[in-house]
Amino acid sequence: MLEERYHHGDLRQALLAIAKQQLTSQGFETLSLRAISREAGVSHAAAYRHFPNKEALVAALACAGFEQLKAFVEAEVMQHSADPREQFFQCGIAYVQFALHNAPLFRVMFGVSGVDRLHYPATHAAAQASFGVLVGTIQRGQAAGLIGAGELRQLAFTAWAAVHGLATLALQDQITSQQGAIDSERLVRNSAKLLWNGLKYGQT
Amino acid sequence: MLEERYHHGDLRQALLAIAKQQLTSQGFETLSLRAISREAGVSHAAAYRHFPNKEALVAALACAGFEQLKAFVEAEVMQHSADPREQFFQCGIAYVQFALHNAPLFRVMFGVSGVDRLHYPATHAAAQASFGVLVGTIQRGQAAGLIGAGELRQLAFTAWAAVHGLATLALQDQITSQQGAIDSERLVRNSAKLLWNGLKYGQT
DNA sequence: CCTCTATGTTGACAGTGGTAACATTGCTGA
DNA sequence: TCAGCAATGTTACCACTGTCAACATAGAGG
Structure with missing residues (x-):
């Protein structure tokens, strides 16, 4: 049984978890440090012992998002380890699926918050790492001779x-398929095929 | 000589103009109705006679942005009326240039503000109209037999x-060329060539 | 045991979006 | 012409936010 302690234990993580939850349930606009602290059962200023300001909290959220994205895409890609072309497609499909299923988080990761990512090295590194999955996939395609050369x-x-x-x-909602729902897989496959053809025929 | 009148004359336009100015000079995050009203020499509640809330003001800003984008891209495309392929390229180049030269506005147009564009018909229409320029360009490419068929x-x-x-x-800043500055033209041409090739060889 | 540091609290401040009640203006129709 | 009405501005207020300084508590190490 958890008694009310003065010291929380791992407030930083708790705040991040609650923040992520409130983000997904209420969107970014209404995200508030005070509401998060309230939910954590802690005073409104406690967060400042763990984050210099709100922006830093949001940057940490984005950082976690990139790690999650990377893990997700990696897992999806691995299910098609035999076929580099299909791996390439899966990369994109997984990416879009992640975005659609984690819309508010995705928006935070990509600038909704106006955070200059270069000011947050951890977040920037995580973003680059997730990008690395795609680089690796293309690299395998090149190694297998399925994609023409070019600056990787x-x-x-x-x-x-x-x-x-x-x-x-x-x-x-810029795109609205006739059926209402977005068929992300078809969407990506159309696009990816074009690119793949372009890659095959070299980029001249 | 402008005397201090009780009625402003065209406060709505004035507010939008000031908002755009403050947006480009200070970014979206610090954009405030009160600051805008202050700059307009008007009380902070006056804006509510012209916009139901801040979101609506921002949506109007985005709407104007789309009109500006459309005009800009159209103008750039028209400079290459002879060659559909080059028109296609110019479309993209102009688009990216607009984004880079009007960064805060561009971010507002595309969801920084979390505005659901479908709730603002005028803004949505303006967005669709700007999209129409690209559609037209591709259409001409098809008519000229330079692009394979496909759902337009x-x-x-x-x-x-x-x-x-x-x-x-x-x-x-996700992309940082070695030279520091972003060569948007080269960037787009690389991408557009791939797509163009893909289009040429049909999308199978 | 005593002190130092990490962590949490309280209370304040300026600024925000939003609303209601009131003031002024200028158009419209008798 | 002018009364009245709708449009437009103003003032005063509310709840809320991010942030900071001053203070309180807890736990770890000498």
Whole structure:
């Protein structure tokens, strides 16, 4: 039984967990340090012992989001370890699915909050790491001779941008399929096929 | 000579103009109705005679942004009226350039504010209209026999997403070219070539 | 046991979006 | 012409927010 202690134990983690929960349930706009602290059963200023300000808390949230994204995409990709082309597709499909299923978190990760990620090295590193999954996938495609040469990171960046664009536009209801729901898999496959063809025929 | 009148004349437009100015100079996060009203020389509640709430003001800002974007892209495209392929490229280049040169506005247009665009018909319409420029460009490419068939809007959407992804990632300093500055033209051309090839060889 | 540091609390401050009650203006129709 | 009405601004207030300084408590190490 948890008694009321003066010292919480691991308030930092608790705050992050509650923040993530409130983020997903109420969106970013109404996210408030005070509400989070309240929910944690702690005074409104306690958070400042663990985060210099709200922005830092949000940056930490984004950091965790990138780690989650990386893990998710990696897992999906691994299910198709035999076929580099399918791996490439799965990368994108997983990315968009993650965005749609974790919309508020995804928005926080990508600038809703106006956080300059370069000011938060951990968050930036996590973002780069998640990007690395895509780079690796393309690299395997090249190794297998299925993709023409080209500057690796540039290719990866192009692919990333394409998929990222799909995800963000989809999140905005900018795309509304006739059936109402968004078929993210079909969406990505269409886009990925184009890119894959382009890659195959070299980028001249 | 402007005397101090009780009635402003066109407060709505004045507020929007000041808002846009403060947005570009200070970013979205610190944008405040009160500061805007102050700058307009009007009380902080006056704005509520013209906008039901802050979100509506922001939506109007986004609406104007889309109109500006459309005009800009259209103008750039028209400079290459002879060559559909180059028109396609210019579409993307102009899009990214607009994003980079109007970063805060662009972020407002695309969801920084968490505004559900469907609740603001005018804004939504303006967004669709700007999308229409790209659709038209691809259409001309098809008419000229330079692009394979395919569902028009789907193709356009794919291309839009690709370019939009480039723009948003670039805005986040997610991309940092070795030289420091972002060469948006090279960036887009790389991506657009891939897509164009993919389009040419059909989407199978 | 005593002190130092990490952690949490209280109370304040300025600033925000939003609303209600009141003031002023200028158009409209008798 | 002018009374009245709708549009537009103002003032005063509310609840809420992020942040800070001053204080309180707890636990770890000498």
